[in-house]
Amino acid sequence: MSKLKINIILFGIGNIGSTLINQIIESQDFFLENKNVDFHFPIITNSTVAFFEKEGVGYSWETNFRQLAVPFKIEDVIAFAKENEFENLIAVDATASDELVKHYNTLIQNGFNIVAVNKKANTLPIDLYKELRANVKKYDKEFLYETSVDTGIPILQTLRDLYYSGEKITKIRGVFSDNLSYVFNRFSSEDVSFSAVLKDASLLGLMRSTFKEDLSGKDTARKLLILTREIGKDFDFSDIQIQPFITEEHLEKNGILNREAVDQSFKIVKITQAENHVLRYIGEFDVEKNKAEVKLVSEPADSPIGQLKGSDTIFEIYTQSYASVPIVIQSAPACKQAISRGIIADILKIAEKIKNKEAVWL
Numbered sequence: 001m002s003k004l005k006i007n008i009i010l011f012g013i014g015n016i017g018s019t020l021i022n023q024i025i026e027s028q029d030f031f032l033e034n035k036n037v038d039f040h041f042p043i044i045t046n047s048t049v050a051f052f053e054k055e056g057v058g059y060s061w062e063t064n065f066r067q068l069a070v071p072f073k074i075e076d077v078i079a080f081a082k083e084n085e086f087e088n089l090i091a092v093d094a095t096a097s098d099e100l101v102k103h104y105n106t107l108i109q110n111g112f113n114i115v116a117v118n119k120k121a122n123t124l125p126i127d128l129y130k131e132l133r134a135n136v137k138k139y140d141k142e143f144l145y146e147t148s149v150d151t152g153i154p155i156l157q158t159l160r161d162l163y164y165s166g167e168k169i170t171k172i173r174g175v176f177s178d179n180l181s182y183v184f185n186r187f188s189s190e191d192v193s194f195s196a197v198l199k200d201a202s203l204l205g206l207m208r209s210t211f212k213e214d215l216s217g218k219d220t221a222r223k224l225l226i227l228t229r230e231i232g233k234d235f236d237f238s239d240i241q242i243q244p245f246i247t248e249e250h251l252e253k254n255g256i257l258n259r260e261a262v263d264q265s266f267k268i269v270k271i272t273q274a275e276n277h278v279l280r281y282i283g284e285f286d287v288e289k290n291k292a293e294v295k296l297v298s299e300p301a302d303s304p305i306g307q308l309k310g311s312d313t314i315f316e317i318y319t320q321s322y323a324s325v326p327i328v329i330q331s332a333p334a335c336k337q338a339i340s341r342g343i344i345a346d347i348l349k350i351a352e353k354i355k356n357k358e359a360v361w362l
Contacts, residue, residue: 003038004358006351007056007086009077009112010044012094013065016117017044019340020094021061037351042086043077045069047097050077054084074103078110088354090347093118104143108135113142115346117339122148122226126234142353144346149176149223152342153331155315156230162327163231168320172231173284176223178311178333179206179214180281185308187266188278194266195259206311217242217281217294224283227315228292233285241293245281273298278306304328 008024010017024031024039031037040056049069051057057064081089091107093100093116101120108114116122121132122145136143146156162169175181179201186197213219221240228235250262270279277298282305285292299306304326305314311333316326332338 003032003036004088004351004355005038005040006088006090006347006354007081008039008041008347009081009089009091010041010094011092011097011100013044013046014094015336016339016343017092017094018062019336020092020343021057023337023340023344025057025059025061035348035351037348039347042084043080045072045077047095052080074106078106081111088351089113090115090350092116092343092347093121094343096120104132105135108132108139108141108143111139111141113350114144115343115350116143116145117147117343118145119148119222119226121145122229123222123237126229126236129229142350144349145226146346147339147342149226150313150315150331150342151334151338152345153329155329155331156226158327158329159227159230159317162317162319169231169317170287170320171285171318171326172224172227172287172316173282173305173318173326174315175280175305175308175313176220176283176315177214177281178313180220181308181313182206182311182333184279184281185310185312187270188280193259193263195257195263198257198262215244215246217244220281220283221294224285224292224294227283228285231287233287233290235292239292241291241295243293243295245296269296276301280305280308304330 010021013021021041021044028039031039041061042053042056044051044057044061044065048071050072051061051065051069053064089112091112091114093114095118097118098120101118101124104114104121122129124132132143146152146154149155159169183197183201186192186200187194221237221242224240225235225237246257246262250258250265252258273279278301279296280299281296283294301307304316308314313331315329318324318326
């Protein structure tokens with residue numbers, strides 16, 4: 001049986017993208033032996049320049065990229081793929097770019113499957129969201145994005161399996177942000193001020209890139225939106241009720257955090273909750289009420305959400321069959337290695353589907 005050659009066009013060679021290249025190069029023999037798949041990276045890019053290599057990059061890819069990368073447009077990527085008659089194309093979006101998402105339809109129309117860490121495409125206005133899926137179906141391509149919600153633990157796959165089996169899902173809830181998990185887990189379990197925990201989180205680098213997104217609740221809301229749409233709900237971002245836990249009363253006029261105000265406010269919230277309860281910042285979609293919200297809640301300390309430690313995230317899926325007992329999926333903190341392995345899992349799923357299509361033709 002001949003090996004299947006997969007051409008990965010990688011957008012974004014930061015922490016996650018570079019880890020992906022290295023993991024695949026290092027595991028190439030494993031994939032050949034166990035999956036009969038031969039991976040190549042003929043194009044790798046950052047936000048402004050791309051390195052084009054017909055045979056695919058090797059161990060010296062970083063040096064080659066620095067020396068030989070050139071400014072590019074999406075049209076250049078598509079043209080290079082066509083000129084070299086690349087088959088089995090998978091565009092991997094390891095960015096947080098708004099701009100790249102605008103080109104997903106063009107890529108799909110030109111023969112690319114897509115794997116995305118980027119959340120943006122799945123939080124577009126619902127008409128654009130549906131247009132993207134219509135193109136995926138029309139051109140018989142795949143669009144996978146398990147790592148856009150978590151590190152690659154199969155949250156979305158589990159949800160899809162339940163939904164498409166006809167199971168009635170009644171509620172989805174959980175702590176979706178590893179950064180905010182750390183903040184509220186520490187604040188709830190230690191005798192420490194809220195501002196001190198925020199400062200520690202910042203010093204640890206947990207909230208460096210998404211500080212405002214996390215504190216505003218928008219990152220949690222985007223993940224919740226993706227989950228609600230997976231079960232067929234035509235929600236838009238504006239349909240999610242966001243209760244930010246940092247409000248105007250916690251800020252100075254210049255937008256800087258007022259430590260005294262935030263500490264006093266959260267001290268009161270902490271000491272006035274019921275006994276053996278802890279604070280958690282969650283996303284929740286009540287299907288029966290058709291209500292999606294992001295909010296601060298007080299949870300029993302012995303509940304799955306209440307028992308969270310460190311920067312762990314947790315997803316609870318309530319269904320008709322399981323009644324009041326949720327399906328619980330808990331994940332360790334996001335790291336580049338785990339996210340990269342999640343991307344590879346999505347890539348391999350597409351490779352298997354390509355194999356199956358080829359088998360049908362034979």
